[in-house]
Amino acid sequence: MSPLTYILGIPLVAAVALLFVPPTQRVTVRALAVLATFITMVFAVKLFLQFHAGAAGFQFEQEWTWVRALDIRYHVGVDGINIGLILMGALVAFAAACVSWDIRDREKEFYILLLLMTGGILGAFASLDLFFFYCFHELALVPTFIMIGVWGRGENKNYATFQIILYLSLGALVSLIGLLMLYLQAGAQSFDLVAIAAHLKQHPLPVAAQRTIFPLLLFGFGILVSLWPFHSWAPLGYSAAPTATAMLHAGVIKKFGLYGLIRIALPLMPQGAQAWVSVLAWLCLGNILYCGLVAMRQGDLNRLLGNASVAHMGFVFLGIASLNLIGLTGAVVVMVAHGLLAALTFGLSGYLYQQTRTLELGALGGLLRPMPFFGAVLVMAMLAGCGVPGFGNFVGETLVFFGAWKPFPLPTILAAWGALIIGAVFMLRAIRTMMHGPLPPAWAGLLDVKSLWRKLPFAVLLAALLGLGCFPGLLTDKIQPSAQEILKNATETAPGIPALRSR
Amino acid sequence: MGLGISILLLGLWTPEDQKRNLGYAVILALGMILAGSFLLDGSRPLYAFGRMFVLDEFALFFKRFFMVAALIVLVLSMSSARQLAGGIAEYYAFVLFALAGMMFAASVNHFALLFVSLELITVTFYVLTGYRCHRVRSLEAGIKYLIMGGLSSAFLVYGMALVYGTSGVLGFDALHDQMAALGSSRVFLAGLILILVGIAFKIAVVPFQMWTPDVYQGSPTPTAAFLAVGSKAAGFAVLLRLLFFAVPEITLKWKLGWLAVSVLTILYGSLGAIPQRNLSRLMGYSSIAHAGFLMLGLATVSQAGVAAMLFYLGAYLFSVLAVFTVLSLVMEEADVQDVDALAALNRRSPLLAMTLAVAMASLAGVPLLAGFFGKFLVIKAVVSQFPASPYYAAAMWAAGLGILASMYFYFGVIQAAFWGKPIPETDNQTIALAPPVRCAIYVCLAGMVFFGLFPGWLMHWAQQAAGICPWR
Numbered sequence: 001m002s003p004l005t006y007i008l009g010i011p012l013v014a015a016v017a018l019l020f021v022p023p024t025q026r027v028t029v030r031a032l033a034v035l036a037t038f039i040t041m042v043f044a045v046k047l048f049l050q051f052h053a054g055a056a057g058f059q060f061e062q063e064w065t066w067v068r069a070l071d072i073r074y075h076v077g078v079d080g081i082n083i084g085l086i087l088m089g090a091l092v093a094f095a096a097a098c099v100s101w102d103i104r105d106r107e108k109e110f111y112i113l114l115l116l117m118t119g120g121i122l123g124a125f126a127s128l129d130l131f132f133f134y135c136f137h138e139l140a141l142v143p144t145f146i147m148i149g150v151w152g153r154g155e156n157k158n159y160a161t162f163q164i165i166l167y168l169s170l171g172a173l174v175s176l177i178g179l180l181m182l183y184l185q186a187g188a189q190s191f192d193l194v195a196i197a198a199h200l201k202q203h204p205l206p207v208a209a210q211r212t213i214f215p216l217l218l219f220g221f222g223i224l225v226s227l228w229p230f231h232s233w234a235p236l237g238y239s240a241a242p243t244a245t246a247m248l249h250a251g252v253i254k255k256f257g258l259y260g261l262i263r264i265a266l267p268l269m270p271q272g273a274q275a276w277v278s279v280l281a282w283l284c285l286g287n288i289l290y291c292g293l294v295a296m297r298q299g300d301l302n303r304l305l306g307n308a309s310v311a312h313m314g315f316v317f318l319g320i321a322s323l324n325l326i327g328l329t330g331a332v333v334v335m336v337a338h339g340l341l342a343a344l345t346f347g348l349s350g351y352l353y354q355q356t357r358t359l360e361l362g363a364l365g366g367l368l369r370p371m372p373f374f375g376a377v378l379v380m381a382m383l384a385g386c387g388v389p390g391f392g393n394f395v396g397e398t399l400v401f402f403g404a405w406k407p408f409p410l411p412t413i414l415a416a417w418g419a420l421i422i423g424a425v426f427m428l429r430a431i432r433t434m435m436h437g438p439l440p441p442a443w444a445g446l447l448d449v450k451s452l453w454r455k456l457p458f459a460v461l462l463a464a465l466l467g468l469g470c471f472p473g474l475l476t477d478k479i480q481p482s483a484q485e486i487l488k489n490a491t492e493t494a495p496g497i498p499a500l501r502s503r
Numbered sequence: 504m505g506l507g508i509s510i511l512l513l514g515l516w517t518p519e520d521q522k523r524n525l526g527y528a529v530i531l532a533l534g535m536i537l538a539g540s541f542l543l544d545g546s547r548p549l550y551a552f553g554r555m556f557v558l559d560e561f562a563l564f565f566k567r568f569f570m571v572a573a574l575i576v577l578v579l580s581m582s583s584a585r586q587l588a589g590g591i592a593e594y595y596a597f598v599l600f601a602l603a604g605m606m607f608a609a610s611v612n613h614f615a616l617l618f619v620s621l622e623l624i625t626v627t628f629y630v631l632t633g634y635r636c637h638r639v640r641s642l643e644a645g646i647k648y649l650i651m652g653g654l655s656s657a658f659l660v661y662g663m664a665l666v667y668g669t670s671g672v673l674g675f676d677a678l679h680d681q682m683a684a685l686g687s688s689r690v691f692l693a694g695l696i697l698i699l700v701g702i703a704f705k706i707a708v709v710p711f712q713m714w715t716p717d718v719y720q721g722s723p724t725p726t727a728a729f730l731a732v733g734s735k736a737a738g739f740a741v742l743l744r745l746l747f748f749a750v751p752e753i754t755l756k757w758k759l760g761w762l763a764v765s766v767l768t769i770l771y772g773s774l775g776a777i778p779q780r781n782l783s784r785l786m787g788y789s790s791i792a793h794a795g796f797l798m799l800g801l802a803t804v805s806q807a808g809v810a811a812m813l814f815y816l817g818a819y820l821f822s823v824l825a826v827f828t829v830l831s832l833v834m835e836e837a838d839v840q841d842v843d844a845l846a847a848l849n850r851r852s853p854l855l856a857m858t859l860a861v862a863m864a865s866l867a868g869v870p871l872l873a874g875f876f877g878k879f880l881v882i883k884a885v886v887s888q889f890p891a892s893p894y895y896a897a898a899m900w901a902a903g904l905g906i907l908a909s910m911y912f913y914f915g916v917i918q919a920a921f922w923g924k925p926i927p928e929t930d931n932q933t934i935a936l937a938p939p940v941r942c943a944i945y946v947c948l949a950g951m952v953f954f955g956l957f958p959g960w961l962m963h964w965a966q967q968a969a970g971i972c973p974w975r
Contacts (some may be wrong), residue, residue, distance in 0.1 A: 138870040
C-alpha cells in the first residue's frame, strides 16, 4: 500500500467513521478529525523527505484497475510537481482542522465535510488518472456548498454559496469536456495519464486538435483557479465561508486547476500550449493588476485577502506561460507558498472575526497591543504576501519573473510592478490600519492566541513558509527534474535557461 | 399478472386493518421472482408468442429494473397506506398490473405487443394517478393523464395502421427485413413519426411533456415515483427496441432530429424547474430534463450511447426513488408539498436528510455517485461523436447549460433541507421510520453509492444489453 493511499484515504475513512459517532460526543468528534489530519500530515512529511529528486518517472506508485471496460484505474504517484502540493495540502488540512474550534453547532457534520474535502483534494493531487483527477476535485463541491451555507457568515452567504457552486461547476464542466476530448483524440483507450503520455510520444496529437482542446482545458481549469475575468466568485465566496473552508479552498483547492494545466495540458499538448500562452500571459495581468487594484480599495479584511489571493494566482499563470524551466519551477513554488500563505491569512482573519465580529479595516486599529502573537504572525504573513525575502513567496515570484522575462518582457515588467508596488500598498495599508495606530476602547480586551493548541496551526504554517523561503532548494531540487521532463516537448522552439545551481 | 389478481382476491377476505400487511406478502413474492430472474441467461435470445415476445439481455435488464422499482414503490405505498384510503390491496394489485405491462414492454418484438403493453401501463396509471379520489388535485391529475393517454394511444394506433398498410407486417424482425424497400416511402415514415409521437408522450420529451408537472403534483407520491421511474423507462425500452431493432437505418438518418429533441427537452426541464416551489412539480420538471439526457444518449446512435442510457437509467432509478421516499415521508406528516416543508430535516431525521442530499447530488451529477457516472458516460458518448457533426458540439454546450441550471435547483433542495427557514406547519418532531421504509432507503443509498464507486457491474450489464444497437 503506497503511503499516498494512506494520505488520501485516512481523511476519507475518518469521515465515514465520524458518521457513527453520536453528535453529543463533541470532544471525540474534534479529536478524531484532528488526529486524522495529523496522521495525514505526518505521512506527507515522511513522503517529502523520502522522495528522491531526479529519479525518472513517478515514485510511491499504486495502481488498481477500477473500470476495466474504459480502462479507468486508481493510479496514484508523485513526482517533483505534486510532492510539494501534497505536503502543502496536508499541512493546511491539519491547520484547518485545528482552527475550527469555534464551530459549536453541528460539529460532526462540519468535520465530516472537512475531511471529505481534504481527502478529495489530496487525492486529486496524487492522482495519475484523468477520471479520478476530475472526480476527486469534484468531491469538494457538495461539502463547500453545505459548509458555506450552514456555517458561513454574512447576509448574502446563500448568494455566495450558489455563485461559487455554479461557477466552479461551469469550470469543471468545460474542463471535463476538454479531458474527454483529450481522451478520445489521444486514442490510447485509457484514462491513465502515464499510458496516454506514452501513447502520445509515438503518435502526437494533431496540431489542430491541440489548438482546440488546450483552450478548453485552459479556460476550464482557469475558471477553477479564478483566472481573470472569471474570478468574481472568489472574494465573495471566501469572505462568506467559515475559516476552515476558506483556508482549504483558497489555499489548496484553487491549485487544482493550475496543477491540471501543468500535469495534463502542458506536456500532452505542447503545440497547443505554444499557441495560447501569449493570451495567458496577458490575462494573468488582469489577475495581478486588476485584482490587486481592487484589493487596494477593499475595506473588509477577508475581501482584501480574497482579492489578494486571486492576484497571486496571476504569478503562477505567468510562470506557466513562460514555458521554460525557471518559470515553471517558480510557478510550482508560488503554488506551494501561496497555499500556505492563504491558509495562514484566512486562519488569522477567522481568529480575529470570532472576537470582533467584524473585519472592517476602518473599525479595527492598534491590535498589536492587546494581541502581540497574533499581530506578529499577521505582519509576517502580510510581508510574505508582498514578496519579502525570507518567505517562500519571494522565491517563487522571483523565479517566475526571471523565467517570464525572455518570452514576455512587457507583461513581466507590469507583473513585477503589480507584485511589488500594488501588493505592498494593500498589504502594508492593512497592517497599518489594523495593527498600528490608536486602539479603539472596544478592542482593548481582546484575547491573544495563548495556548499552545491554538498557536499550533499558525506556527506550523508560518514555519513552513519560512522554511520554504530560507531553504528553497529543498523544494526546487525536487521540482526541477520533473519540470524539465514536462518541458522537453514544449521547448523545441524555446530552449530553457540553464538549470538552477543546486546546493 | 397472476400475483396481481391473487392480491385482488385476497383483499376481499382480509379485514380492513390487516390489508396493509398484504404488502409484505407481495414484496416477498416479487423478491423471489427478481432473484429467479438472475438464473436466466439472455445471451441467446428466446422467442415466444410467434416471435412477438423476445427474451434477451436487453429485456432481462429492463425486467430486473422494473421489478426493483416496483419493490420500492410497494414499500412506499405501504408506508402511505393511510392516504390511499381507496383500498390499499387494490393499489398493490394495480401496481403489479402496471409492472406486468412494463415487463411485457421490455420484450416487445411486434407492434401488437407494443400497443398492448403500453396500454396496460397507461390504463393502470389512469387509476393510480387518480387514486386519492377525495382530493380534487388527484382527480385532476387522473383526468389529465387520461386525456394524454388517450391521445397518445390514438397516435400510436394510427401510426401502426399506416405502417401495416405500407409494409404488410407488424413484427420488428420482418420490418427490419423490409427496410431497404420501405425506407423512402413517405406514408411509412409518416406512420413511424406518429408512433414516435405516441411513445414521446410516455417518456415526456418536448413537445409532449406538458402533462408531467401537473400529474406528478396531483398523484399520490408512490404513483408519481412509479411514473417517474417505471413508466418512463418502459417508454424508453420500447423506443430503443423500435428504433434499433426495427428501423435502425432510419434512426441513423434522423440523428439531428434526436439531437434537437434532446436539447430542447433538457433545456425545458432544467430551466422550468428553477422557479418551482412545489416539490412534486420540481421532480416532474427534473424528470423531463433527465428524459432529455437519455435522448441525448440515443442521439449518438452508437452502442456506447445506448449503454450510457441504460447505466443512466439504473442510476436514475435509485436516485429518484430515494427522493420520492423522503418526500412521501416528509409530505405525509405536514400535508404540504412546498420546498419549505423540508426545513430542519436534518434535525428531524438525519438519515432522511442525508439520503435526500445524496440523491440530489446524484441527480445533479456530483462525482463518485451513480448519477455522475451515468452523465459521464452520456457526455463521453456525445464527445466521441464530435468529429461526425458540429451539431453535437452545440448540443453538448446546451446540455452543459442544462446541467448547471439543474445544479441550481437540486442544490436548492439540499439548502432547504439543511438550513432552510421553517414554516409554521412543519413541527420539529422526529420522523419515525418503519423497518420496511428504512430498508428501502438503505437499498437506494446503497445503489447510488455502490454504483458510483464500483460502476463495473452495472456497466457490464448495460453494455451487454446495449448489443441491440448495431453501431459501435
